[in-house]
Amino acid sequence: MDWMAWTWPTAIFFMVIASLLVTFTVLALKFPETPRRGVLGMETTRGDRLFITLLGSAFINLGWLGLVGAAQPYALIVCLIYAAAVFRWV
Structure with a gap:
């Protein structure tokens, strides 16, 4: 390898x-758990919200690399805020 x-x-x-x-x-x-309906208007479970969080975090990190550069620890902070918002409201 x-x-x-x-x-x-x-x-x-x-x-x-x-x-x-x-x-x-x-x-x-x-x-x-039973699925719940959030701000997106669709039913989601914990696994769905995890997938949405991981996918969104990948895009946040790619955008951060493209716009800001290599200061990735700050992108991690943005991703953690995004994850908290997804698990709370989606």
Whole structure:
């Protein structure tokens, strides 16, 4: 796997994604939920909101790289605010 750029930040990123998926699977099994209707007008579950958060965070980070540059810790703050808003109101 020398052709891949497996650095510690890359490994941590994939470990966080994997732990989120495991955590949300355990939550779904332990505390089943009914879908709720948010500001988008469609029914969403925890998993749907996680997907929306991950997808939106990817776009936030890409936009941040394109507009601001390499100061990614500030993009992480924006992503955390975005995630809180999605899980609260979507």
